[in-house]
Amino acid sequence: MTVAPVIALDVMGGDGGPAVTIAAAEIARTRHPEIRFRLYGREDAIRAELAKAPLVARDAVVVHTDGEILGTDKPSQVLRRARQSSMGLAVDAVKAGEAHAAVSAGNTGALMAIAKLGLRTMPGIDRPALAALLPTAKNDSVMLDLGANAECDSENLVQFAVMGAAFARTVLGLATPRVALLNIGEEDLKGTDELKHAAALLRSADLPMQFAGFVEGDKIGRGDVDVIVSDGFSGNIALKTAEGTARLVVELLTRAFKSSIFSMFGFFMSRGALRSLRSHLDPNAHNGAVFLGLNGLVVKSHGGATAQGFANAIRVAHDLVVDDIAHRIREDLDNFQAHRTAPPAVQAAQ
Known part of the structure; x- marks a missing residue:
């Protein structure tokens, strides 16, 4: 992109509010000086934090509003006052x-x-999907959908695969990411009809990805694939399970190292490795989920993210804008539809 990316920030969102959001914007501006910000929220609160963020304050546009969306608000309540x-x-x-x-x-x-109603879906996309990065034993992987769609058919899953691969090429820098469908087994006969049909379509597709078939939940953390595709119901459960397991590992290690004087000595000797583990599992290091498939980019940060974590979400937005993720998705979808043929299993059934 030749123009400077402009990022609109919901300054009042999250647990930290303006203090975290503006501090994160300052970090992001340090990393990417070309970013410009539009800041939405209570002007007095924003101005107070901008006094500590000279890089952002230099040319940020501040738009005042007293309206806020609370964590307890239901979508039906939100839509009535979204514009304020x-x-x-x-x-x-x-x-x-x-x-x-x-x-x-x-x-x-x-x-x-708000995003689905305001931006609508791109041509060729039936439903948007929520995608995010997950830490693995190797490198980060992309997973989607993480909760936007509880039930999906085979066409939805194929579209998610196309969008997830484009996301991985941008954020992870992979030319041909390995893509797999989350399933209860790796064998071709396992899973629902929707999963089997989606797999057949992806095997016959000519796309910039390597379709790796099915992956089971216990294999996600190994990092053998770069993109894991699922319906939102299963994906959200898998994500929450992975996050809970990461916290459990850290908690059990902490208890073990405090259990005796010898264990504490072991902790002292292992501090570097443990810091590396904690950093690898830290949600702030992988912050920034994206609603893919909309006519516009919307990035979701963890509500409890630190300034560094929120800055990572801004980085994700910056990278997707600069790499023009929407163009990539449209190009891949058009190519898929233009060369689409019925897979052998489908042809045999006709």
């Missing part, structure tokens, strides 16, 4: 072309509802 909220205004900025992407740490369900 900091979250809704940030998404509207993308729709109006005033910003290239919006980033919020607010209510996930509310952000999903």
Whole structure:
């Protein structure tokens, strides 16, 4: 992209509010001086934090609103007052072309509802999907959908695979990411009809990806594939299970090292390795989930993200804007549809 990316921030979203959001913007501006920000929220609170963030304050556009979306708000309540909220205004900025992407740490369900209603889906995409990075034993992997769609058919899963591969090529820098469908077994006969049909379609597709078939939940952490595709129900369970397991590992290690004087000595000797483990499993290091398939970019940050974590979400938005993820997705979908043929299993059934 030749123009400087403009990022709209929901300053009031998340547990940390303006203090975390503006500090994160300052970190992001240090990393990417070309970024420009539009800041939505209570102007007095924003101005107070901008006094500590000279790089952002230099040319940020501040848009005042008293409206906020709370974590307890239901989507039906949110949509009635979306246009007066900091979250809704940030998404509207993308729709109006005033910003290239919006980033919020607010209510996930509310952000999903506002983004879907305001931006609509891209041509060729039936439903948007929520994608995020997961740490593995090797490198990070992309997983989607993580909760936007509880039930999906084979066409939805194929579209998710196309979008996930484009996301991995941008954020992970992979030319031909390895893509797999989450299933209860790796064998071709396992799983629902939707999964089997989606697998057949992907095997016959001519796309910049390597289709690796099925992957089981216990293999996600190995990092053998770069993109894991699932319906939102299963994907959200897998994500929460992985996050809970990571916290469990850290908690058990902490207890073990405190159990005796010898264990504490072992902790002292292992501090470097443990810091590396904690950093690898830290959600802030992988922060920034994306609603893929919309006519505009919306990035969701963890509600409890630190300034460094929120800055990572801004980085994701920056990279997707610069690499023009929407163009990549449209190009891949058009190519898939143009060369699409019925897979052998489908042809045999006709």
